[in-house]
Amino acid sequence: MAKKEIKQIAIYGKGGIGKSTTTSNLSAALSDMGYKVMQFGCDPKADSTNTLRDGSYIPTVLELLRDKSKVDARDAIFEGYNGIYCVEAGGPAPGVGCAGRGIITAVQLLKQQNVFEDLDLDYVIYDVLGDVVCGGFAVPIREGIAKHVFTVSSSDFMAIYAANNLFKGIQKYSNSGGALLGGVIANSITSEYQRSIIDDFVARTKTQVMQYVPRSITVTQSELSGKTTIEAAPHSEQAKVYRELAKRVDAHTESVTPSPLDAQELRSWAAEWADQILAIESGEVKDAAQAI
Ligand code: ADP
């Protein structure tokens, strides 16, 4: 029988932008579609899988490795919503060691013990981290661990700056078997001009928007009850948006090498938008200011 290809995805984006929230809802929606999903948290904060497990924290792979020299990888896997496999790589104590090495160690442990195949997974989703300034965080891209990368970004400049940096990292490793870009998940979009900013950025960098995700109080409520929106409010508009995202990710097959802007291009691009927003606010341009 032909070996099933496990779809391995990495989600990147600036800290606090909504990676874990989006990833957990994506995992939940994919598992509702009948897929076997593992969510692999790669943030040293180790809170990626919280809302899949009623708000509870799990021991990390690196913690287990610190306590015992020989670890059964299965001891690092915990069951979450609808049977999702939850893993947290963890990180070194703050201020010591390289968190990127931690990711390699954690992924290697599971791979050496053939965990992905034994569990017959359809998806492994790595919830990674902010900009790729530290080489360590490029690991899932560089080492061919993930095949497709998605970035979560709002229309804020710093989030776009981080996405653009990620594009530089992807471009750098694109000729040596690195992961390519699937697209941008536009998060916290509440107005037409925010959508236009993201649309313009993806057009300039030759990428695409996978889904527009509105900022929503339902997400806040769900998070406070320790759950994903898919679990806590399955009939909400927001859950529909996450399900749509899951369908698009599932249908996605061809990722691309993005064309990042250089520092000067990014600055002048931002300055053009500053002028545009000023024009919107002063009423010179009307339509783009409407809420959506
Ligand atoms: P990251 O993993 O990128 O650091 P989180 O997923 O932890 O970010 O999200 C940071 C905060 O933003 C959380 O409190 C989360 O509930 C909130 N958040 C993220 N996306 C949305 C959204 N679309 N609507 C409302 N709140 C959101």
Ligand code: MG
């Ligand atoms: Mg997170």
